[in-house]
Amino acid sequence: MEDIFCYTSPQTASSGSGPLRGLKTAIQPCFCVAEWPTDAGSRALAGFTALEDATVVERLRQAGAVLTGLTRMSEFGFGLDDSRAGMAIRNQAADVELSLDLMGETRLAAARASVCGFKPSWGIVSRFGLIGLMPSMECCGLLSGGVKQIREVLKVIAGPDERDFSLPDEKTPDFSQGEINPRETTIGVVPEGLSNMTSEQRDAFEAALAELREAGFSLREISLPDFSLFALVHRIVGSVEASSSAGRYDSVRYGQRAKGAKNWNEMYLLSRGAAFGTLVKSYLFQGAFFQFERYDAYEDACRVRARLLAAMAEISAQADFLALPAVNPGVPDMAASLDDTYRQFFYTAFANVTGQPTLYLPPGAGAITPGLQLAGPRLGDARLLALGEYLLSARQGGK
Amino acid sequence: MEFEAVIGLEIHIELNCPTKLFCDCPNNPGDEPNVNTCPICLWFPGAIPRLSQAALEKASLLCLGLGAELQPRSAFDQKVYYYPDLPKGYQLSQAHLPLARGGGIDITDENGRPKRLRIHHIHMEEDVAKLVHEIEGRTPISLVDFNRAGAPLVEIVSEPDFRTPHDAMEFLKALRTQVRYVGASECSMENGTMRVDANISVRPRGTDQMNTKVEVKNMNSIRHVGDAVAYEISRQSACVSSGEAVVLHTRLWDPDRKATFPMRAKFEGPCIPDPSVPFIDLSPEWIEKMRARLPEMPAARAERFVARYGLTDEEAVYLSADPETASYFEALIAEKVAPRTAMHWLTTQLLAAVRERGQELSGTPVTPARFAALLKMLAKDEINANAARQVLIELFDCGESPEKIVEARGIRQVSDHDALEGLIDRVLGENPAAVADYRGGQGKAAGFLIGKVMQASGGKANPKIIRELLTKKLDALG
Numbered sequence: 001m002e003d004i005f006c007y008t009s010p011q012t013a014s015s016g017s018g019p020l021r022g023l024k025t026a027i028q029p030c031f032c033v034a035e036w037p038t039d040a041g042s043r044a045l046a047g048f049t050a051l052e053d054a055t056v057v058e059r060l061r062q063a064g065a066v067l068t069g070l071t072r073m074s075e076f077g078f079g080l081d082d083s084r085a086g087m088a089i090r091n092q093a094a095d096v097e098l099s100l101d102l103m104g105e106t107r108l109a110a111a112r113a114s115v116c117g118f119k120p121s122w123g124i125v126s127r128f129g130l131i132g133l134m135p136s137m138e139c140c141g142l143l144s145g146g147v148k149q150i151r152e153v154l155k156v157i158a159g160p161d162e163r164d165f166s167l168p169d170e171k172t173p174d175f176s177q178g179e180i181n182p183r184e185t186t187i188g189v190v191p192e193g194l195s196n197m198t199s200e201q202r203d204a205f206e207a208a209l210a211e212l213r214e215a216g217f218s219l220r221e222i223s224l225p226d227f228s229l230f231a232l233v234h235r236i237v238g239s240v241e242a243s244s245s246a247g248r249y250d251s252v253r254y255g256q257r258a259k260g261a262k263n264w265n266e267m268y269l270l271s272r273g274a275a276f277g278t279l280v281k282s283y284l285f286q287g288a289f290f291q292f293e294r295y296d297a298y299e300d301a302c303r304v305r306a307r308l309l310a311a312m313a314e315i316s317a318q319a320d321f322l323a324l325p326a327v328n329p330g331v332p333d334m335a336a337s338l339d340d341t342y343r344q345f346f347y348t349a350f351a352n353v354t355g356q357p358t359l360y361l362p363p364g365a366g367a368i369t370p371g372l373q374l375a376g377p378r379l380g381d382a383r384l385l386a387l388g389e390y391l392l393s394a395r396q397g398g399k
Numbered sequence: 400m401e402f403e404a405v406i407g408l409e410i411h412i413e414l415n416c417p418t419k420l421f422c423d424c425p426n427n428p429g430d431e432p433n434v435n436t437c438p439i440c441l442w443f444p445g446a447i448p449r450l451s452q453a454a455l456e457k458a459s460l461l462c463l464g465l466g467a468e469l470q471p472r473s474a475f476d477q478k479v480y481y482y483p484d485l486p487k488g489y490q491l492s493q494a495h496l497p498l499a500r501g502g503g504i505d506i507t508d509e510n511g512r513p514k515r516l517r518i519h520h521i522h523m524e525e526d527v528a529k530l531v532h533e534i535e536g537r538t539p540i541s542l543v544d545f546n547r548a549g550a551p552l553v554e555i556v557s558e559p560d561f562r563t564p565h566d567a568m569e570f571l572k573a574l575r576t577q578v579r580y581v582g583a584s585e586c587s588m589e590n591g592t593m594r595v596d597a598n599i600s601v602r603p604r605g606t607d608q609m610n611t612k613v614e615v616k617n618m619n620s621i622r623h624v625g626d627a628v629a630y631e632i633s634r635q636s637a638c639v640s641s642g643e644a645v646v647l648h649t650r651l652w653d654p655d656r657k658a659t660f661p662m663r664a665k666f667e668g669p670c671i672p673d674p675s676v677p678f679i680d681l682s683p684e685w686i687e688k689m690r691a692r693l694p695e696m697p698a699a700r701a702e703r704f705v706a707r708y709g710l711t712d713e714e715a716v717y718l719s720a721d722p723e724t725a726s727y728f729e730a731l732i733a734e735k736v737a738p739r740t741a742m743h744w745l746t747t748q749l750l751a752a753v754r755e756r757g758q759e760l761s762g763t764p765v766t767p768a769r770f771a772a773l774l775k776m777l778a779k780d781e782i783n784a785n786a787a788r789q790v791l792i793e794l795f796d797c798g799e800s801p802e803k804i805v806e807a808r809g810i811r812q813v814s815d816h817d818a819l820e821g822l823i824d825r826v827l828g829e830n831p832a833a834v835a836d837y838r839g840g841q842g843k844a845a846g847f848l849i850g851k852v853m854q855a856s857g858g859k860a861n862p863k864i865i866r867e868l869l870t871k872k873l874d875a876l877g
Binding site: 032250 | 444486487543
């Protein structure tokens with residue numbers, strides 16, 4: 001398990017008698033756990049131990065969940081290169097895993113480990129104590145063998161938090177089980193999202209859609225010509241936010257300070273130079289570039305984001321859910337550059353741009369089709385999970 | 400060529416809220432270094448800012464007090480720069496959508512004419528930490544005190560309506576008064592709760608061009624602002640006259656050398672919207688609720704003092720400049736002291752005595768009730784002005800009522816005509832030369848004689864009655 005966990009809890013007894021009593025929960029080290037080495041996978045935080053629990057961690061503890069340990073993550077959760085997300089679930093070392101989702105990491109990790117992965121709506125789960133990188137894109141994702149556990153955990157961790165005022169003043173979705181009637185449910189498919197697939201890849205995706213059709217859902221093609229802009233907008237806005245957010249890692253108050261600096265500016269350059277890995281560093285450079293040299297492009301990206309949000313809202317009026325691939329089949333598993341990373345997350349980044357919930361469902365046992373990514377409208381989390389549960393139980397012949 | 404200056408001010412005011420702007424730490428920058436800190440104001444990983452409701456309310460009151468219009472939606476942005484006094488690489492400030500726009504302050508210009516100096520906008524922002532530079536052995540070190548980091552600030556940005564140092568100083572005085580009225584800050588430039596940057600450019604008089612401006616910082620009194628602005632105007636005028644270009648930069652005022660000197664430029668990038676602090680949406684109802692909390696502002700109070708109490712404009716403005724003084728004045732009126740007496744004795748006697756003792760009007764043992772009792776004895780001729788001044792001094796030192804003090808010291812004024820006539824006869828008999836002078840037409844000899852009578856009474860005689868009786872007697876002699 002050592003290649004999965006970077007820290008295991010010394011204490012694994014369940015406390016309390018809450019609704020999650022005994023639920024083995026693994027977490028990534030980007031969620032603060034008091035006195036645990038939550039370094040978010042970065043040298044910038046090497047040796048950092050959190051002072052207090054993140055809100056999600058505190059709520060998990062209160063509900064009786066057992067925190068098993070911290071799983072290895074890529075630096076600040078960006079991309080999946082060094083991440084072992086999902087592996088604790090696959091190896092039954094945990095029932096549920098909390099994983100940072102910046103542009104689809106939870107869903108792709110789920111695909112890799114062949115488990116379920118869920119990214120909730122932006123703004124329903126507190127980010128207090130979440131060591132993130134891009135506040136308007138990121139959220140606490142969940143990995144599990146089934147959808148039911150994800151729903152049970154969300155019941156506990158979602159909802160207003162007096163320590164996170166950035167949560168919009170909205171009604172938290174009701175996570176008690178909803179009913180899904182396939183005859184009255186439309187699932188949309190965006191053809192533009194499939195345009196760079198080979199015909200074989202497209203056939204495989206069609207096979208996955210066939211499962212939906214067989215279950216009785218009506219499928220509907222809905223055009224979204226700007227689909228490829230999601231990744232671009234994410235890349236510009238996300239990198240600018242990351243560049244600002246990482247500004248706190250300056251070695252003044254915590255973190256490692258490089259030796260030999262002759263003045264402040266050198267202290268910043270040397271310490272920050274040593275603190276970040278290559279991928280994150282190039283992302284921060286890119287963000288600083290847009291912020292200081294191409295601010296107009298950043299503003300454009302914000303405007304395009306608003307337009308994409310409106311386009312997605314229109315789609316929600318035409319279909320209850322969207323079905324998309326999760327994995328971009330043409331891209332290698334290890335992404336060496338920013339370009340590769342963004343290609344890898346081509347099908348998932350949209351949900352972080354719009355803040356809508358998405359669920360990755362692995363293919364059924366023995367199926368040759370890839371898994372499916374399903375998306376609902378923002379705050380439609382409960383219904384999306386109900387759909388996931390319906391499909392899983394249909395596979396087992398329950399429906 | 401004759402030049403005129405175009406001046407705009409940027410004023411930072413530290414709000415006197417109990418907590419910081421984005422966390423619950425006490426807003427006491429002067430405490431032991433780094434005691435008022437938490438994971439939020441130190442920007443530990445996972446920290447999320449939470450805008451303080453108290454700070455928003457106080458800032459809003461300040462805006463309304465200055466006649467500015469609260470915006471239905473405002474937001475925080477990240478002002479990015481790297482400096483050890485800034486704990487997260489950016490300062491949370493309202494760059495794109497400020498809390499309020501408009502408003503202004505009415506002053507009297509150097510020619511006695513009324514002039515309105517407009518405010519462009521007012522926004523909130525967080526203060527930065529304090530750097531302390533020391534030498535450890537032979538190594539220079541910098542220590543950071545984060546007590547001030549995250550303290551609530553309001554920045555007032557004026558329109559470039561100012562033309563003279565006088566304008567700038569009058570604006571600041573009136574601004575300070577108004578902010579004190581709403582109770583938002585002490586506005587002390589000496590203590591740093593009010594900090595002023597001046598943007599100055601010059602142009603040929605009569606033109607309307609906007610030339611390259613220079614920013615001047617580091618003035619720690621209103622007088623210094625006037626001096627720095629005056630210095631900068633003449634420096635730039637000399638520059639332009641000699642054909643030298645004025646370059647955009649920042650200068651520091653050196654109060655000892657009475658001059659400004661260029662400082663190193665600080666790199667600053669554009670501001671990006673902060674995703675973690677939600678929009679501040681103010682409903683019309685909320686704004687009206689704030690407006691209802693606004694006290695009567697100094698200009699309105701001065702007008703009322705003129706209309707209701709018959710003070711002159713100058714007296715009314717002077718009295719209303721400080722909310723404590725104005726309230727004390729009104730407390731005297733409520734105790735049935737005549738307005739003019741109250742105004743005169745408060746401003747010429749009590750304020751000086753209070754200041755001399757290092758007290759505040761609100762905390763002095765000479766309460767309005769005790770002072771009013773003294774002034775009423777004076778008004779009823781029970782004591783004379785001299786005695787009143789002596790009693791006032793005793794009011795600071797003992798808890799007795801003015802009546803008791805007057806009795807104990809036996810300085811009740813003598814207004815009894817028979818007793819006074821006896822004294823006058825004696826004095827006239829003892830000073831034949833002065834009497835002769837008076838009769839020779841030297842009126843001021845009467846003053847000498849009155850003084851003698853007063854002396855003979857032990858200071859207790861009523862000077863009005865002495866004068867009356869004395870002149871009657873002298874004229875009868877004639």
